[in-house]
Amino acid sequence: MTKYVMALDQGTTSSRCIIFDHQGRVVAKAQKEFQQIFPKPGWVEHNPLEIWSSQLSVMIEAQALSHTKATDFVGIGITNQRETTIVWNKETGEPIYNAIVWQCRRTAEMIDKLKEDGLEKKVIETTGLIPDAYFSASKIAWILENVTGARQLANEDKLLFGTVDTWLIYNLTNGKVHVTDYTNASRTMLFDIKNLCWDEELLAYFKIPKSMLPEVKPSSYIYGYSKEGILGGSIPVCGAAGDQQAALFGQCCYEAGEAKNTYGTGCFLLMNTGNKIYQSKKGLITTIAASDNNEINYALEGSVFVGGAVMQWLRDGLRMIKSAPKSSDYATKIDDTNGVYLVPAFTGLGAPYWDPYAKGTIVGLTRGTGKEHFIRAALESIAYQTNDVIQAMLEDTKIDLKCLKVDGGASANDFLMQFQSDISNCLVHRPQIIETTALGAAYLAGLAVSFWKSKDEIKDNWLLDQEFTPVIEDDQRKKLLDGWAKAVRFTLMWKDI
Numbered sequence: 001m002t003k004y005v006m007a008l009d010q011g012t013t014s015s016r017c018i019i020f021d022h023q024g025r026v027v028a029k030a031q032k033e034f035q036q037i038f039p040k041p042g043w044v045e046h047n048p049l050e051i052w053s054s055q056l057s058v059m060i061e062a063q064a065l066s067h068t069k070a071t072d073f074v075g076i077g078i079t080n081q082r083e084t085t086i087v088w089n090k091e092t093g094e095p096i097y098n099a100i101v102w103q104c105r106r107t108a109e110m111i112d113k114l115k116e117d118g119l120e121k122k123v124i125e126t127t128g129l130i131p132d133a134y135f136s137a138s139k140i141a142w143i144l145e146n147v148t149g150a151r152q153l154a155n156e157d158k159l160l161f162g163t164v165d166t167w168l169i170y171n172l173t174n175g176k177v178h179v180t181d182y183t184n185a186s187r188t189m190l191f192d193i194k195n196l197c198w199d200e201e202l203l204a205y206f207k208i209p210k211s212m213l214p215e216v217k218p219s220s221y222i223y224g225y226s227k228e229g230i231l232g233g234s235i236p237v238c239g240a241a242g243d244q245q246a247a248l249f250g251q252c253c254y255e256a257g258e259a260k261n262t263y264g265t266g267c268f269l270l271m272n273t274g275n276k277i278y279q280s281k282k283g284l285i286t287t288i289a290a291s292d293n294n295e296i297n298y299a300l301e302g303s304v305f306v307g308g309a310v311m312q313w314l315r316d317g318l319r320m321i322k323s324a325p326k327s328s329d330y331a332t333k334i335d336d337t338n339g340v341y342l343v344p345a346f347t348g349l350g351a352p353y354w355d356p357y358a359k360g361t362i363v364g365l366t367r368g369t370g371k372e373h374f375i376r377a378a379l380e381s382i383a384y385q386t387n388d389v390i391q392a393m394l395e396d397t398k399i400d401l402k403c404l405k406v407d408g409g410a411s412a413n414d415f416l417m418q419f420q421s422d423i424s425n426c427l428v429h430r431p432q433i434i435e436t437t438a439l440g441a442a443y444l445a446g447l448a449v450s451f452w453k454s455k456d457e458i459k460d461n462w463l464l465d466q467e468f469t470p471v472i473e474d475d476q477r478k479k480l481l482d483g484w485a486k487a488v489r490f491t492l493m494w495k496d497i
Contacts, residue, residue, distance in 0.1 A: 003074050005446045006062070006235070007438040008055055010080045010164050011243065012101065012265040013312070015054040017062040018438040022451065024461035026435060028066035030058040037098060042105040042347065045098035048086045051164065052171050056230070063231060070233025076172070076226060077239030077445030079246035079437050080164035082187045085139035087212070088167075089153065090160050093175050097147045099164070100139040103266075103305060103347045107138035108356040114138075119205060126202065128186065128193045128277065128286030130354055134303070135189035136163060141206040157211040163187070165240045166214045169223055172237050177224035180214040182296065183245040186288040191216070193288055194277070196296065219245070219290040220444040239445030241290040243437050244268040248299060249290040250440030251405045251431070252462045254455050259393070259401055261386055261420075262437065263410035266350070267307035269389045270299045271397065282392035283352030290440065292447040292455060300396060302351035302389030306344040308410045310378045313346070320371060328415045331376040339364040341384075341487035342377040352392040353492065361491040364483075382410065383420040384484045390424050403427040407436040414466075421468040423477060428468040 004027060009016040013036065018029040032054045037045040063069075083102035088095045100106070111131050114120070123131045133139075140161050144150045153159045162170065163184045169177050185191040185198075190208070192199045198213055217223060219241045225234040241249065244262055248270045251260040256274035261267060270289070277286050278300050289299040306313075311324040321327055343349075345358035362377075394401060404426055410416055411434050421428040433439060446452045 002072070003451065004066070004068060004072055005442040005451060006059065006073050006076045007442040007445070008059065008076065008078045008168060009243070009438040009441065010051060010055055010078070010168060012081045012103070015051065015058050016438065017055070017058040018435055018442070019062050019066050019068065020439060020442045024433060024439055024442070024458070026433065028062045030061035030065065032058050040106070044101040044104040044347070046084065046101055048088070048095040048099045048167060051099065051167065055168060059231065070231045070235055073235045074451045075236045075238040075445040075449050077441030077443075078165050078168055078237070079241055079243045079441035080168070080184070082163060082184060082242035082244065083134055083136050084164050085136045085143070085161065086164065086167045087140065087143045087150070087159055087161050090158050093170075096150055096153070096159065097143050100142065102134055104139065105133050105347055105356050107133040107142050110138045110141065111356070114205070122201065123189060124279065126192050126199050127189050129189050130283065130285055131189070132354060133356055134350070135187060137189035137202065137206050137208070140208050140212070144207065154209050154212060157209065159212050160214070161208075161212040162214055165242070169237055169240065172226045172230065173224040174227040178214045179217055179223050181217055181219040181221070181240040182288045183219055183242040183290050184240070185216045187242055193286065193298070218294055220292040220448040222448055236449055238448035239441050239443075241441060241444055244270055244301065245287065245290040245299065246440030246444070247407055247437040248272060248440070249443060250436035250438070251407060252455070252459050253405065257399045258405075260405040260407065260436070263307055263382065263406065263408035263416070265307065265309045267304035267382060267386050269302045269386060269393065271393055271399070273298050273300055273397070278396055280392070280396045282396050283354050284389070284392055284396060285351070290444060292444065300393055302392060304385040304389065305347045305350045307382050307385070308408070309346070310342070310344040310381060311410070313344070314375060314378055320375060324410070325413070327375050327379050328413050330372045331379050331415045334372045334376060337364070337377040337380060338366070338369060338373045339483070340369055340373045340377040341483055342374070342381045343487050343491040344378070344381050345491050349491065351389050353488070355492055357495045358491050359494055361487065361494060363487045363490055379413070379416050380419055383416060383423050386420060387424045387481070401426055403429055405429050405431065407431065407434045417468045418471070421470050422472045423480060425470050425477065430465045430468070432463040432465040
């Protein structure tokens with residue numbers, strides 16, 4: 001009898017469910033967008049109940065589309081938007097506030113104070129992260145300080161915290177399991193990535209009771225079993241990883257020096273560094289990579305806050321395009337941007353700049369600027385930001401990046417992938433299955449129950465769709481990059497003028 005793995009891919013703008021077979025092929029998938037909540041400028045929230053309900057609905061839809069029953073599944077794997085913070089009542093299972101999304105900048109001043117208090121070095125050395133409002137710690141602290149009654153409930157051990165993986169597992173198991181994996185724990189700014197434990201000093205600084213925190217387990221592990229009433233039977237919940245670590249695993253980047261970039265709402269470049277922890281001098285962060293056993297591997301990561309989201313902005317905010325894929329049509333109608341650069345610092349700038357106060361900037365506009373130039377500049381900004389991270393990574397590790405594996409929705413854009421190859425002067429490899437985030441979660445789940453026997457068996461599933469090779473001259477590349485660097489300087493200066 002044919003068996004499958006169900007992967008839950010809970011992202012920033014939508015919940016998805018993808019069912020994979022043993023060859024890593026997509027059998028069925030379903031997707032549902034959910035509401036983005038913006039209470040104030042720079043604040044971003046989600047409704048945790050809508051996250052769960054949207055995820056539940058796509059699970060049922062994918063199961064119906066694939067004509068499968070619970071006994072057809074060997075396991076459920078979960079991958080999730082990272083850092084997004086949910087706090088709920090242990091007794092009722094109800095959230096006490098909306099989920100504070102990773103993009104949210106409301107706690108930037110809290111991070112400034114942490115630096116003033118002299119904890120920056122402690123955070124970097126212990127967690128591998130650079131102090132920023134991006135991570136979960138300050139978001140938890142904000143909820144405890146600002147939600148009526150939260151502090152008292154926390155002191156009475158009546159509150160639970162979780163990133164989205166934890167929230168989904170809690171609901172899937174009917175509240176029986178409160179757990180996260182190493183990859184998600186490493187994104188909270190509270191986890192000691194060397195000693196693999198919650199750090200008491202950071203918990204005390206943020207006034208977060210340890211009782212709120214989930215148990216931490218490997219990414220490939222049987223955490224519990226789904227409630228029978230959800231999918232018509234009990235299924236092992238046996239894989240979990242933050243979306244970018246899941247994509248690194250799904251891309252089969254198992255050896256030190258192998259790298260991938262995911263083009264999603266943001267862009268996330270990860271390089272596997274094996275058992276070596278690099279302390280970046282270029283604004284990158286160290287994180288725990290997903291693994292199929294108790295072995296701990298690390299990765300160097302650079303995060304671009306606004307990647308594919310810039311195309312959503314063109315579509316929904318400015319109404320310049322009817323759909324994101326149409327951007328390629330506009331971009332290829334012209335030879336270049338006519339000197340226009342767009343720096344989409346809508347929620348600050350991530351790696352390697354880490355400026356939470358930066359604002360989006362457009363430079364180089366002339367009377368001859370048209371809609372096509374604007375759209376092409378927006379697309380190119382995704383590649384430029386990615387290249388900034390690539391260059392920082394190469395300087396930190398001294399590893400020559402010969403090939404970049406790519407995935408995520410925007411990786412289907414041939415124009416963008418070619419421009420990335422040109423501007424970064426490296427090969428870009430796009431696999432046949434670009435759903436590598438969900439695929440990574442499926443692989444982790446399947447390994448936990450021996451659906452796949454080893455990572456070598458999984459590597460046989462990876463197939464190349466297209467290779468992009470640099471075609472522009474060095475002089476042209478330098479000119480384009482110099483223009484981008486100038487545009488970024490204007491962006492960083494704007495807040496101080």
